[in-house]
Amino acid sequence: MQWSELTEKLFCRRHTPRDSKQFQAALEQEIATLTSKQQRVLELREDLTHEEVAQQLGTTKGAIRQIEAKAIRMLRHPRRRLFEL
Numbered sequence: 001m002q003w004s005e006l007t008e009k010l011f012c013r014r015h016t017p018r019d020s021k022q023f024q025a026a027l028e029q030e031i032a033t034l035t036s037k038q039q040r041v042l043e044l045r046e047d048l049t050h051e052e053v054a055q056q057l058g059t060t061k062g063a064i065r066q067i068e069a070k071a072i073r074m075l076r077h078p079r080r081r082l083f084e085l
Helices: 005-012 021-031 036-045 050-057 061-076
Strands: none
Touching: 036 050, 036 061, 050 061
């Protein structure tokens, strides 16, 4: 899966080899450490709005925003492998 929008959110002001196979593999590996709900929300947010994701998952837009924000914070953490590439 391509995580282009997520990559932009993670590294909006940083230089990173976003298109490299190594980076994509590391991103997939780090995403696998998230909860299944966080993974699903990030996956759906690639193509859908907060409202559309909320409808699909039977929750509120606010809850989707919180889940997405927490997942992105976790992926941005300096101890993650993504920052070693």
